[in-house]
Amino acid sequence: MKEENLINKLKIIIKPYVKDEEALKNLNEKTDFINDLMINSANLVDIVLDIEETFDIVIDNEAMEKMLNVEAALQIIETELAKR
Secondary structure, eight states, X not given: OOXXXXXXXXXXXXXXXXXXXXXXXXXXXXXXXXXXXXXXHHHHHHHHHHHHHHHTOOOOHHHHHHOOBHHHHHHHHHHHXXXX
């Protein structure tokens, strides 16, 4: 899956948890979920669950702990998709 498509799907997944619409519009690989998008840790878990459901993948706890920004999320998604 192309990275642009992944980013667009990720935007849709995280949109309900973001309070700053402007930050969401400017989402890129360097966007930090907590610092830039003001997503709390409980919602971050919800996002991981939504990612698992959307992409039909399983994200282990070690990978989940690393998923703090868009770039890490994309790498984890791509890694899990490649395992299929």
